Amino acid sequence: MLIARTLYAKVNLIHQVGPALWGIVSFNILRIVTDLTKKDEFWSGGIRIHANGLIISIVICYFITLMWKNGLKKLFSRAKDIPTNIFKEYSVCLFQVIVILNPVIFITERLGWIYMGDGVIDYILVNAIYIPLLLLYYTLLRNEVINKSLADSRVHIEQIKADKLYTDLQLLRSQYHPHFLFNALNTIYFQVDESNTMAKRSLEQLSELLRYQIYNVNDKVSMDQEITYLTSYIAFQQQRLTERLTVHSNFHDEWEGLAIFPLLFQPLIENAFKYVRGQYKIDISLKRQGEKINFTVSNTVLEHTINKHDSSIGEAVKSGSGLTNLIKRLDLLYPDQYILRSTREKQLFSTELIINL
Structure with missing residues (x-):
């Protein structure tokens, strides 16, 4: 029981910090691509701008994670089997990332929280890095939901089998007892006289x-x-x-x-x-x-x-x-x-x- 609780706590911790780690990794990959390819010093510029960008990256990952988890829960609760239209599913995810990521970048840049030095080129770089990484993250979330769904299905099937076996056994017993009692009463009936x-x-x-x-x-x-x-x-x-x-x-x-x-x-x-x-x-x-x-x-x-x-x-x-x-x-x-x-x-x-x- 103690081991199970420990594992459960570790899994919960991973779920809680996972989006933050993914946001940090994504932001740092973006900085490597944008800074080092321009022969700038890594993490060059003001600390406040980079800190804002890192926080915004983490918040975006948490928001998208929450949205995707709810969507996957509904998707797999409605379907009896694993959904087969993968193209449509990932197309929806791609659209969600684009319509969330780019407006957030645009608004925060206008507010002066982040700096997009090369304009359109930096927008392209942000999308080119975040979209594949976030779709990869969606795949990890999706596989986790699939594994949990399959595990729950197996448990449910085993429970149904156990219930059926118990019901069948109880039915056999209920059929058997009256059968024996009927024969026994016949025996006593012929002995009374x-x-x-x-x-x-x-x-x-x-x-x-x-x-x-x-x-x-x-x-x-x-x-x-x-x-x-x-x-x-x-x-x-x-x-x-x-x-x-x-x-x-x-x-x-x-x-x-x-x-x-x-x-x-x-x-x-x-x-x-x-x-x-x-x-x-x-x-x-x-x-x-x-x-x-x-x-x-x-x-x-x-x-x-x-x-x-x-x-x-x-x-x-x-x-x-x-x-x-x-x-x-x-x-x-x-x-x-x-x-x-x-x-x-x-x-x-x-x-x-x-x-x-």
Whole structure:
């Protein structure tokens, strides 16, 4: 913060003294050309005349700088891109210098503040020196405004991207929660007539699952927290399916130091419960491989049935919002850091998710 303030102060100082320095340089170049080419002594003549000329040169530079900065600000605020009509832009600047510089010289000479010894020739020399130097100064001002405009545009674009990513992520979450809640309420609905005890237990499980979804979605969680949630979710899903269903889960214990954005594995597990058929077996594996997380879920299917998930995840997501939203979340949270693929072998459909943390 201190370094940034120091740099900002230096930049402001340059902006404040820049026109004065340019006025001093321009005046001294004029004196070199007019005095030494005439074989006169440099800065010959009265000190008062030269001091007046130097002050007038500085004032002109400050006035033109202020005018050009305001003009550039308006020019670039109206245009979406950098103006392309350079000839017109510099022609206007040339006209401004001529109509400001020459009347000031004429009036101050008549007032006796400066001395133009050779009349028209000195006017020509003043214009020949000041016009190129001031147009060069305009180029420096213009480049500064362009660089600032481009920097502001980049910051604005990055802010828009960040806002869009946040909005997209929030939208995905808002779509996901009602989807899960709808399925959960269906589970409880079919249990009410069977046993009030089971219904109460399901409500307790649902409460814990929803609490995790609502309060832990904005930041990363530890892998232990995510595994606890997945274990509860699996137990909850098992209650609404046939007793023939066999679920085998293998969660490794070594997760120290690893954190992850939550609810990335649940849609794949939900998908397995939704489409399990045949032998009604689901296998779930969650392993650590260094800084990578390897998640695999497989479920049995009927061999003679063409499963709509049998070719790839890309085609699988077409039929449901859960996996579609999962891929969008992965793209937002782990861009170019994950692999999601699925395979089918006769009666077994498998999905693998690898995340590089």
